Amino acid sequence: MPVHRYVPLKAPCKLCGEGFDHRHAASDPALTACPTCGQAVTRDCIQQITTPKLLAPTSVSKAKQAGFTVFKRINDNEFERQ
Ligand SMILES: [Zn+2]
Structure with missing residues (x-):
């Protein structure tokens, strides 16, 4: 039961x-x-x-803490790793 x-x-x-x-x-x-x-x-x-809650990262620092690699878009073809 x-x-x-x-x-x-x-x-x-x-x-x-x-x-x-x-x-x-x-x-x-x-x-x-x-x-x-x-x-x-x-x-x-x-x-x-x-099901676990999927919390979207709300900032770059939180995304990094969560293990994501954060890229910043420089122009149409280039991304810079932060
Ligand atoms: Zn009671």
């Missing part, structure tokens, strides 16, 4: 903190209240995304 991540609507919950994991079948209805304290919760879908 998959483990679903639930987060309190009014985080943080005093009893379950930032959220909790609840194991139940995908066919079962999602929890609407925390079984510990009873406050309203919502299923956190963010945790189910498995």
Whole structure:
């Protein structure tokens, strides 16, 4: 059975903190209240995304830190390595 991540609507919950994991079948209805304290919760879908975030480099220095070789265009045919 998959483990679903639930987060309190009014985080943080005093009893379950930032959220909790609840194991139940995908066919079962999602929890609407925390079984510990009873406050309203919502299923956190963010945790189910498995693809890593692709963050585009926003600057030359960040691109270099990320391992890219940065070239500066000099003219139509020439590029200068930075
Ligand atoms: Zn709770």
